[in-house]
Amino acid sequence: MDTLKAMLILGKVIDSGNMSSVGRELGMSNSAVSQHIKQLEKHYSMKLINRTTRHISPTSAGQILWQSAREISLILTKTQQNLTALKTEFSGVVTISLPSASIESPSIKRFLLQMNEQYPQIDIHLLPDDNVADLYKDNIDIALRATEPSGNLIARFLTQWQLCICASPTYLAKNPVNHLGDLVQGTWIHFNNKIFDNAFATMGLGKFSANKVIHCPIISSAKSLALEGFGLTLQLYGDIEHYVENGELSVVLPNGSLPTYNIYAVTAHRNQSAKINAVLSVLKQVFK
Structure with a gap:
């Protein structure tokens, strides 16, 4: 038995005082409405309504369930309103x-x-x-x-960004990078083994290796250090585009075969x- 459903039906019957009207509202026969109440009485082992040919009234036990049914009905109504608002309100x-x-x-x-x-x-x-x-x-x-x-x-899918090697013009003036062999001789600001190994492998240089390495696990901090002239690092072009346009960073070996990355907006569920x-x-x- 669906106790919650039976309680809500009982509440409607007591509110209206008429099983026929409740049956019409819910698309149920009178006998089906009556059966739900009988099952509820059997479940609690208590008589819940007093019924005559003209009148339906709750017993003391029925009064308690009727009050609970009203509270549950209000909660369900409020919940539906909140869910509807969630689907329509931009706030x-x-x-x-x-x-x-x-x-x-x-x-x-x-x-x-x-x-x-x-x-x-x-x-x-x-x-x-x-x-x-x-x-x-x-x-x-x-x-x-x-x-x-x-x-x-x-x-x-949002877009695709190229991974690139970048450094400040100040660093590159002192440590020019004209070909792949110059990369391993430079100072690198390193933040992720997998990304750096993959980039070097793509360029045919094997696993990542450099003359000097500054380890910095935060990508934005690695970018900040590169801006200050501390060395070379890897960044997605979309993240440094304005620094390149302003001349604060330069892309090293722009024609190199570095990987591209798809940028996604990810959610846990399809319906939002x-x-x-x-x-x-x-x-x-x-x-x-």
Whole structure:
């Protein structure tokens, strides 16, 4: 027996005082309505209603269940209203995890400006994190990733960015890089073994190796050190585009065969609330 359903039916019967009207409202026969109440009485081993040919009234036990049924009905109604609002209202907080270096990218700045113009009631919480965030555990709405997501996550393609070697003009003036052999002689600001090994292998240099290495696990900090002239590093072009255009960073060996990365907006579920769909739409626009 569905106890909750039977309680709600009992509540409607006591409210209306008429089984026939409740049956018509719910699309049930009178006998089906009566059967639900009988099962409920059997479940609690108590008589719940007093019934005459003209009147239905609750017993003391029925009064208790009737009050509980009214409270449950109000909760269900409020829940439905909240869920409906979630589907239609463009307001609230949306949490986005993204690589630390992307915080200053032109794409993210355009995204924030456009969100403020189009959806001022949506508050964006940016969480810079160079690790792969757990969308379920960390309560994250959207993750921007440069890798193909695994498992049941839903990935929406945004764009493709080239990985590039960069350094400040000051560093390169003292340590020019004219061919691949110069790379291993330089000072490198290193943040991830897999990315650096893959880049060197793609260029035919084997595993990553350098004359001097500064280890810095945070990608944005590696970029900052490169801007200050401490050495070479790897960055996605979309994250350093404005520094290159301003002349603060230079791309080294731009014709080299470094890998490209697809950038995705990843969510835990395909169906999303109105506010998250709005954010995903703006992300697609600005990265496109």
